Amino acid sequence: MEDYIKRILKVLVYIESHLEDTISVEDLAKVACYSSFHFHRIFQLVVGETAHHYVKRLRLERAASRLAHSQQPITQIALETNYETPSAFTRAFKHFLGESPKNYRLFHKEIHRMEKKLQNLPIIQPDSIDKITDLSVLFIRKSGPYESSSEDAWTAMRKFIDDQHLNHHGKLRYFSIAHDNPMITSEEKLRFDACIYTPDPIQPQAEIGRQILKKGRYAVFTHDGPHSDLDPFFDRIVFKWLPASGETFDESRVSFCEHFNLEYVDSDPAKLITKIYFPLQ
Numbered sequence: 001m002e003d004y005i006k007r008i009l010k011v012l013v014y015i016e017s018h019l020e021d022t023i024s025v026e027d028l029a030k031v032a033c034y035s036s037f038h039f040h041r042i043f044q045l046v047v048g049e050t051a052h053h054y055v056k057r058l059r060l061e062r063a064a065s066r067l068a069h070s071q072q073p074i075t076q077i078a079l080e081t082n083y084e085t086p087s088a089f090t091r092a093f094k095h096f097l098g099e100s101p102k103n104y105r106l107f108h109k110e111i112h113r114m115e116k117k118l119q120n121l122p123i124i125q126p127d128s129i130d131k132i133t134d135l136s137v138l139f140i141r142k143s144g145p146y147e148s149s150s151e152d153a154w155t156a157m158r159k160f161i162d163d164q165h166l167n168h169h170g171k172l173r174y175f176s177i178a179h180d181n182p183m184i185t186s187e188e189k190l191r192f193d194a195c196i197y198t199p200d201p202i203q204p205q206a207e208i209g210r211q212i213l214k215k216g217r218y219a220v221f222t223h224d225g226p227h228s229d230l231d232p233f234f235d236r237i238v239f240k241w242l243p244a245s246g247e248t249f250d251e252s253r254v255s256f257c258e259h260f261n262l263e264y265v266d267s268d269p270a271k272l273i274t275k276i277y278f279p280l281q
Contacts, residue, residue: 002206007032008046009141009209015055016179019062020080023055057189060096063089064184065251067101068108074101097184124236126219129280135213137175137195138202145187146178153194160208166198173197174259175213195256214253218277219245226269230257230276237278253279 014031015023028051029039043051063081066072078089078101093101140156142149153176161167175195182190193211204210219241223233234255242249260273 004042004046005207006204006209007034008043009204009207011043011051012047012141013209013211015058019055019059020082022082025051056092057096060093061180061184062251063093063101064097064104065181067105068111069249074105077101121236121240124221124233124241126221126241126278129217129219131217132213132215132277134215135197136210137197137213138204139177139193139195139209139211140207141191141193141209143189143191146182146190146192149190149192150176150178150194153192156207157194157196161196164200164202166196166200166202171199174262175256176259177254177256179254213256213277214279216250216253217280219247219280221276221278223274223276224270225272227259227265227272227274228269230274234276237276242278248281250279250281255279 011028011032014028025039026036028043029036032039032042034042040050043054047054049057059081063077066077066080067074074089075086078086081089083089083092090100093099093104097104099107138160140153140160142153142156144152161172166172173196175197177191177193177195179191179193180189195211195213202208219237221233221237223230256277258275258277260275261271264271
C-alpha cells in the first residue's frame with residue numbers, strides 16, 4: 001500500500017501541473033509506472049474517485065474560480081478547461097455546481113458588490129515583492145475540512161520528522177498549502193499539504209510525496225499570532241490590498257505559507273509568525 005500511495009502522489013502533482021494540457025489515462029499510468037488496467041483500480045483505491053473524474057473536477061473548480069474572479073469570456077474559459085464547445089462546458093459545469101456558468105458569474109458579481117463593503121478593512125501592505133526560485137519540498141496531503149485535515153497532516157509530518165531524526169540540525173523549513181476554496185470545493189475534498197524543506201537527500205516514501213513550490217513573483221506578507229486568525233488576514237490581502245495594488249493574482253501557482261516559532265503552537269500561539277506568499281503575474 002505504501003508503494004501505491006507514493007506513486008499516486010507523483011500522479012497528483014503531475015495533474016496539478018498540467019491541468020491546461022491534454023491528460024490521458026495512459027500518460028498518468030506512465031507517471032505511476034503502472035499498466036493502464038492496474039492504474040485505474042489503484043488510483044480509485046487511493047484517491048477515492050477515478051482519475052478521469054478527479055481531473056475533470058479540478059478543471060471545473062479552476063473554471064469556477066475564473067468565472068468568479070476574472071472578466072474572461074465564458075467561451076475562452078471553456079476552451080482553456082479542455083472543452084471543445086461552450087455548450088459541452090455549460091452542461092458539465094451545471095452538472096458539477098448546479099448552475100450555468102452565466103448564472104454562476106452573475107451570482108459572484110453580486111458577491112463582489114457586497115465585497116465593496118469590506119473597504120473598511122484595515123489597510124495591509126506586503127513586506128516585499130520577491131522573485132523566488134523553485135523550492136523542492138516533501139509533503140503529506142490530507143483531505144477534508146481544513147480544521148481537521150491540517151491537524152492530521154501536521155501530526156503525520158511531525159511523526160515523519162521524528163522517525164527520520166530530521167529536527168536535530170535546525171535547518172528545516174515548514175510550509176503549508178490550502179489548495180481549494182471552501183466556497184467552491186465540497187468540504188470532504190478540500191486538499192491540505194503540510195510541507196517541509198530539508199537539505200537532507202530524502203526520497204518520497206509511503207504517504208510522503210515531493211512537489212515544487214514554483215518560482216516567480218510573490219507578494220510576501222507577515223502575520224503575527226494564532227493560525228486561526230490567518231483567514232481574515234488573507235481576506236485583507238485579497239479584498240483590500242490586491243484590488244488597490246494594480247497587481248494580478250497568478251492562478252498557475254498556489255499561495256502558500258511558511259511557518260516560524262512552531263514550538264509555541266500549543267503553549268503561546270501569540271508568538272507564532274507566518275509568512276504568506278501570494279503569487280503575482
